[in-house]
Amino acid sequence: MRISPKLATLSVLAVLIVLAPAFFPSSFYYRIGALVFVNGLAVVGIVILTGYAGQISLGHAGFAGIGAYACALAPVHLGIHVGLAAVLGAVVSAILAYLVGRPILRLKGYYLAVASLGFGILVAMVLSNETQLTGGPDGIQVEDLGLRGLLGDLGLDLSNAEFWYAFSGLCLLIGAWLALNLHNSPTGRAWRALHGSDVAARTVGVDVARLKLQAFVISAVYASASGSLLALQNRFITPEVAGYMHSIEMVTMAVLGGAGSVLGAIFGATILTVLPQVLTVFAEYEMLMLGLVMMLVMIFLREGLLPSLLRLFRGRGE
Amino acid sequence: MPELMQFLFSGVTVGAVYALVALGFTIIYNASDVVNFAQGEFVMLGGMITVFAHAAGLPLPLAAVVAIIVTAGIGVALNKLAIEPARGAPVVSLIIITIGASIFIKGVTQLVFDKQLHRFPAFSGDVPIRIMGATILPQSLWVIAGAILVFIALWLFFTRTLTGRAVLATSNNRLAAQLVGINTGWVMTLSFGLSAAIGALAGVLVTPITLTSYDVGIALALKGFAAAMLGGMGNPKGALVGGILLGLMEALTAGYISSQYKDAAAFVVILAVLFAMPQGLFGKKSTDRV
Numbered sequence: 001m002r003i004s005p006k007l008a009t010l011s012v013l014a015v016l017i018v019l020a021p022a023f024f025p026s027s028f029y030y031r032i033g034a035l036v037f038v039n040g041l042a043v044v045g046i047v048i049l050t051g052y053a054g055q056i057s058l059g060h061a062g063f064a065g066i067g068a069y070a071c072a073l074a075p076v077h078l079g080i081h082v083g084l085a086a087v088l089g090a091v092v093s094a095i096l097a098y099l100v101g102r103p104i105l106r107l108k109g110y111y112l113a114v115a116s117l118g119f120g121i122l123v124a125m126v127l128s129n130e131t132q133l134t135g136g137p138d139g140i141q142v143e144d145l146g147l148r149g150l151l152g153d154l155g156l157d158l159s160n161a162e163f164w165y166a167f168s169g170l171c172l173l174i175g176a177w178l179a180l181n182l183h184n185s186p187t188g189r190a191w192r193a194l195h196g197s198d199v200a201a202r203t204v205g206v207d208v209a210r211l212k213l214q215a216f217v218i219s220a221v222y223a224s225a226s227g228s229l230l231a232l233q234n235r236f237i238t239p240e241v242a243g244y245m246h247s248i249e250m251v252t253m254a255v256l257g258g259a260g261s262v263l264g265a266i267f268g269a270t271i272l273t274v275l276p277q278v279l280t281v282f283a284e285y286e287m288l289m290l291g292l293v294m295m296l297v298m299i300f301l302r303e304g305l306l307p308s309l310l311r312l313f314r315g316r317g318e
Numbered sequence: 319m320p321e322l323m324q325f326l327f328s329g330v331t332v333g334a335v336y337a338l339v340a341l342g343f344t345i346i347y348n349a350s351d352v353v354n355f356a357q358g359e360f361v362m363l364g365g366m367i368t369v370f371a372h373a374a375g376l377p378l379p380l381a382a383v384v385a386i387i388v389t390a391g392i393g394v395a396l397n398k399l400a401i402e403p404a405r406g407a408p409v410v411s412l413i414i415i416t417i418g419a420s421i422f423i424k425g426v427t428q429l430v431f432d433k434q435l436h437r438f439p440a441f442s443g444d445v446p447i448r449i450m451g452a453t454i455l456p457q458s459l460w461v462i463a464g465a466i467l468v469f470i471a472l473w474l475f476f477t478r479t480l481t482g483r484a485v486l487a488t489s490n491n492r493l494a495a496q497l498v499g500i501n502t503g504w505v506m507t508l509s510f511g512l513s514a515a516i517g518a519l520a521g522v523l524v525t526p527i528t529l530t531s532y533d534v535g536i537a538l539a540l541k542g543f544a545a546a547m548l549g550g551m552g553n554p555k556g557a558l559v560g561g562i563l564l565g566l567m568e569a570l571t572a573g574y575i576s577s578q579y580k581d582a583a584a585f586v587v588i589l590a591v592l593f594a595m596p597q598g599l600f601g602k603k604s605t606d607r608v
Contacts (some may be wrong), residue, residue: 050410054408054410055410056409056410056413056414058413058417100589103592103593104592104593107592107596110353110409110413111592111596113353113413114353114543114547114588114592115588115589115592117540117585117588118540118544118584118585118586118588118589119585119589121540121581121585122582122585122586125579125581125582129578129579244536248417248421251414252414252418255410255411255414284428284429285425285429286425287421287422287424287425287428288421288422288425288426288429289425290418290421290422290425291418291419291420291421291422291423291424291425292418292422293418294414294415294417294418294421294422295400295415295418295419295422298404298407298411298414298415298418299400299403299404299415302407302411
């Protein structure tokens with residue numbers, strides 16, 4: 001029996017999420033795991049934008065910031081539930097992505113990179129300067145989602161770390177499932193066509209500007225959801241979530257693992273999330289290593305680590 | 319009135335620095351179509367290396383020359399080690415490579431030097447000059463003069479020398495330039511070296527006013543980039559005018575609106591330019607051959 005690549009990816013992911021805790025020496029690892037899934041979710045959004053549609057954004061952390069601060073601010077000022085606030089954040093992110101992307105995605109090349117960079121920095125600036133509203137650089141508290149308590153009432157008692165591990169893992173699975181569905185849809189094929197050649201895609205009737213915009217908006221929603229998830233599990237958020245470095249990290253994770261494949265990108269997110277935790281002794285060298293890895297992977301393994309590794313294994317098998 | 323003059327002075331000073339960074343962008347972009355996100359690190363290196371060479375006992379002018387030469391060398395190395403091996407890679411990859419380079423340079427700098435703020439003495443003292451009720455630092459005049467001199471020198475280089483025309487030819491059409499015997503590889507090397515040297519010079523000139531540390535590069539790169547976009551990417555005149563305009567906008571924003579949001583001016587400009595006139599003030603409409 002042949003299984004589809006989509007099913008294969010999802011099963012690998014699900015099995016890894018379920019089995020990994022068996023190897024966790026302490027509950028701290030649940031936390032790192034949850035962080036991997038949060039980053040993974042954002043990175044799946046980058047896969048859609050960069051891997052499928054071939055566009056680059058250097059400001060996606062701005063959307064993560066909007067998602068995160070929606071969870072912090074909307075319950076207090078609008079009186080809605082935090083879960084709903086996360087949805088609101090995603091809607092706001094989508095609208096902003098549409099407004100920013102619409103005029104810019106008609107242009108080719110590095111324009112989106114620059115515009116998104118400017119957008120991300122503006123968001124970070126507002127979040128740290130509007131101290132009265134956002135608490136400024138010191139950050140702000142976020143309400144409890146309440147889902148863990150609900151599960152507890154139903155007789156499913158999970159520790160906080162375990163709950164967020166499971167919940168983030170589930171969110172990542174759903175996000176990956178949606179992205180994989182998109183990959184095989186007419187939209188996904190059109191994305192890959194315009195990634196291959198803008199002009200060729202246009203000549204066969206692909207509305208290039210509209211499709212790029214779709215990819216940008218969808219990936220913004222992913223980033224926003226990842227920001228909300230981070231805010232909810234930390235119960236606290238600072239403007240750093242919207243910072244330039246966070247945007248760069250997202251792109252690096254995707255590109256390092258393989259921006260063209262969901263599994264590869266999540267692999268990249270895992271490496272770049274876990275390594276700094278393990279190598280705290282080398283904190284001094286973190287920036288140097290990150291920069292070096294970015295350059296080396298782009299020069300020598302353009303498709304990213306996982307696709308390159310897979311090719312190596314396949315090559316040997318034949 | 320004195321208030322406005324004061325804002326204009328500080329705007330032109332900062333603008334001259336942005337113009338220098340934007341000129342650096344322009345040179346590399348023209349020669350290779352690469353948008354070099356590490357451009358700001360050249361400015362940082364210019365300042366930092368001068369600081370430490372001066373602290374090691376070199377006289378200031380010599381320290382500055384050392385800094386500019388070392389930075390130019392780093393620019394050449396960036397081209398040879400990271401950009402050339404990736405020739406033909408898509409824009410996304412090239413952007414990530416130069417961002418990687420910028421983070422790498424920052425990481426090395428904080429290890430080799432430190433994470434402190436540094437400055438060295440101004441070239442002609444710190445006594446402000448009074449003009450029309452406002453004051454300007456002598457160092458500001460150095461910065462402005464530096465930007466103008468670099469612009470004139472570049473203009474002469476590109477229009478009057480064979481090498482400069484070779485660079486222009488390469489930027490116009492790489493293949494055609496190769497066919498008439500221009501060594502385009504060398505043109506790339508030259509462009510990165512020149513661009514890094516100009517960035518370093520900007521760092522040397524501005525450090526006595528704004529101080530420097532390992533992480534000042536990225537903000538400068540973004541502002542310089544905004545300036546280049548405003549003027550029209552790839553156009554040296556646009557880089558100069560865009561830089562000064564951006565500096566003025568920032569100074570006026572800080573003066574009349576909010577100093578917290580002065581940095582926002584650059585990004586609002588980027589977005590506005592992209593929305594309204596993506597070719598910038600002096601840019602040509604471009605058409606693509608399929």
